[in-house]
Every structure is written in C-alpha cells, then in structure tokens.
Amino acid sequence: MKQLREKIASEGRVLSGEVLKVDSFLNHQIDPKLMQAIGEEFSRRFKNDGVTKILTIESSGIAPAAMAGLTMGIPVVFARKRASLTLTEGLISSEVKSFTKQTVNTISVSGDYVTADDTLLIIDDFLANGQAALGLLDISGQAGAKVAGIGIVIEKGFQNGGKLLREQGVRVESLAIIESLADGKVAFREESEVR
Amino acid sequence: MKQLREKIASEGRVLSGEVLKVDSFLNHQIDPKLMQAIGEEFSRRFKNDGVTKILTIESSGIAPAAMAGLTMGIPVVFARKRASLTLTEGLISSEVKSFTKQTVNTISVSGDYVTADDTLLIIDDFLANGQAALGLLDISGQAGAKVAGIGIVIEKGFQNGGKLLREQGVRVESLAIIESLADGKVAFREESEVR
Numbered sequence: 001m002k003q004l005r006e007k008i009a010s011e012g013r014v015l016s017g018e019v020l021k022v023d024s025f026l027n028h029q030i031d032p033k034l035m036q037a038i039g040e041e042f043s044r045r046f047k048n049d050g051v052t053k054i055l056t057i058e059s060s061g062i063a064p065a066a067m068a069g070l071t072m073g074i075p076v077v078f079a080r081k082r083a084s085l086t087l088t089e090g091l092i093s094s095e096v097k098s099f100t101k102q103t104v105n106t107i108s109v110s111g112d113y114v115t116a117d118d119t120l121l122i123i124d125d126f127l128a129n130g131q132a133a134l135g136l137l138d139i140s141g142q143a144g145a146k147v148a149g150i151g152i153v154i155e156k157g158f159q160n161g162g163k164l165l166r167e168q169g170v171r172v173e174s175l176a177i178i179e180s181l182a183d184g185k186v187a188f189r190e191e192s193e194v195r
Numbered sequence: 196m197k198q199l200r201e202k203i204a205s206e207g208r209v210l211s212g213e214v215l216k217v218d219s220f221l222n223h224q225i226d227p228k229l230m231q232a233i234g235e236e237f238s239r240r241f242k243n244d245g246v247t248k249i250l251t252i253e254s255s256g257i258a259p260a261a262m263a264g265l266t267m268g269i270p271v272v273f274a275r276k277r278a279s280l281t282l283t284e285g286l287i288s289s290e291v292k293s294f295t296k297q298t299v300n301t302i303s304v305s306g307d308y309v310t311a312d313d314t315l316l317i318i319d320d321f322l323a324n325g326q327a328a329l330g331l332l333d334i335s336g337q338a339g340a341k342v343a344g345i346g347i348v349i350e351k352g353f354q355n356g357g358k359l360l361r362e363q364g365v366r367v368e369s370l371a372i373i374e375s376l377a378d379g380k381v382a383f384r385e386e387s388e389v390r
Contacts, residue, residue: 029272029308030257032265059253059273062225066258067265070227077224078254113224 001041001175005188007034008154008176014184018100018159026125026153027060032067038175039067042123042151045173046072049148051121053077055114055136057107060125064153068123077114079107079136092142096135099128107135109143116144127152127174130161137170149173156181157189196236196370200383202229203349203371209379213295213354221320221348222255227262233370234262237318237346240368241267244343246316248272250309250331252302255320259348263318272309274302274331287337291330294323302330304338311339322347322369325356332365344368351376352384 013021025031056065057079069076090111149171177189208216220226251260252274264271285306344366352372372384
C-alpha cells in the first residue's frame, strides 16, 4: 500500500535492526485518515470472503480494525491482554509469548462474541514473530470460527511470523512488508515477492 | 444522544448498582457504525473550539476517539497504561487510581505528541469517579496544552466524577448519562439536567 509505505518512510524511526518506531501514526498517535485508508484496503482484499466479524487485539490493532469494520459493515472484537472487571464468564484464552519483552501474556475473548457461526478477519498492527497472530488463531479455533485470513498493517519480513503463518496455509495480507532495517534504513519488500 | 441511549437500553447489562456492562458494542465488541455516530456527535459539540488533537486512553477510548478524529480531521493520541518497548523518552505521566480495582496505574503520553501548541479534546468511554479524566487533565497541564473539554460516551451520573470535573470548570459533554442502575434497570438522566 503506497500511502502506508510513504508514511513509514517519512515518519518511521529505526531504533535498531529489529525495532521500527511508528508512534506518530499507529502505535501512540493515530492518523485517522490513514487508518481509514488502511481499513478500506483490508476491506478491498477480503470483501469477497464472507467475513462476519473482525478480531483484533488491544491496543494498536483497534483503530485499523475499527476502520475496516466500518467499511465492511461488521462488528470488531478486540482480545484483551489484561483481566477485565466485567469480562469474566465464558472466556476463550490463549498464551502469547513476547520474544522482545521475554514475557508470556494470556489474551482473552468472550465466547459470546466469537462463535462457530463466524468467519473472522484477524487484524493486527505488526507481524514479527507471529505469536499474537497464532494466539488469535488459537482463540478462533477454540471458538470453532472460520478464519478468512489475517490482515497486517506492517509485517517485519525479516522475522519469521509471516513465513510461519503462510506455511500453515493461513492467508496473510500485509499492507507493508519491511525487508530490512539494516543501517538505520527502512527497506521494503516489493508487493509481488510475498513469500 | 438517542441512538446511544437506545443501544444501552437494549444491550447494556446491569451487573450491580454500580456496574453496567456494554461489552457488546463498546468495551470488547465494537459497533463501528455507532462509534462513527458517536465521533460525529463529539465533532458537532466541539467543532468550534479550535481543537487540534484528541487525547484518549487505551483501550476502550480508542475507537470513539479515532472516529471523532476522522470526522474532525485531527490526530488522536492514546495514553498508555503499560510501559511500551519503544515509547520511553520524553514521557509525561500521571497516576490514576482505580476505585473498583483498588489499584494505581501510571498512564503516560509522549511529549512529542501533546504539546503547548495543542488544544485538546479528551475523550473516554466511561466517566465514573473521574480518575482517568483527572489523569489526562494532569498530563495535558504538564504539557502546557489547552483543554477544550472532555467528551464521554457514558457517564455514571450517580458517581461523582462529572460533578468533580464540572465544579473545576471543565466542560464535560457526556453522550449518555446514567442516573441510576438500581433494581437492575438503567435509568437515564434527561439531557437538560446535566449538573
């Protein structure tokens, strides 16, 4: 997605060979018009797949997922990383390992809102090692829901999450794929060479 | 806001005299079209106040704030409740006490995105004791930003947050005000009687 790649190129900050900071439009400050364009692009790619609901995870997945839900005219459910006071019964949970933070989080969704009747589009802001996506796929499986695919705003192509998911036969649509962050520069993978 | 009151009346679940569960459209599952209508209503109420940026707090504030930002054509910043790996320098923080959870959370915003040049619209999903709103006001003050007002989706009128803020001269615009949750029923305050 050209508009997104240009935004990453102009505002993304490379903190290391592994870490790209996009706090000016996605992870802390949000650019609503760009999120709308991202939502419309996810809608374009998945509009013929019978998606009934979008599943994302708090917090940075919520804005792009909400805009996709608005365009597609379907509800959005965000998985919680923390226990909720009012969200207690009928939880479907999965463990998500964070390689960067070296922690394991339990993510949860209410079985009231993700069911065997759903065909889900999973949306997240970043795809790196794929652990969050695998956790959301696990939750979808526990609920008996179908998964049309996974929509990612920024995929770190140099980490193994995308490969891992695509080898499992999961359809992954990433709007921007970073080939490398070497030498403090963002290098994008050409859209044709998704592996 | 009639559409919101009707949604609360039809889907809200009263768990106690204090707790209203709206997980079907706001706090876990999100209704994007309703969030858009909420964003448009916040925009209508604050469109003449020179707002340059919306400030909210993860996670349930993000969807209504993003929709308001889209309508108003301005960026949204969400305060973080948890430490971020890439959000470390230049943080502006405040302590927020949760009466219900009996915890104190530090919420943080990057000084890069909330500055003395900004006139902020603070948006949150719920207003109860007002602690989160006070924390966001504290952060705004530390940044030297002006605050046009606070936009709340659902105010619990029987708790003291709204009174506390309005007595401080803060403009609080709540789209639905719950007068009482007694006897398992949601009773709304008439829009004219905001105190």
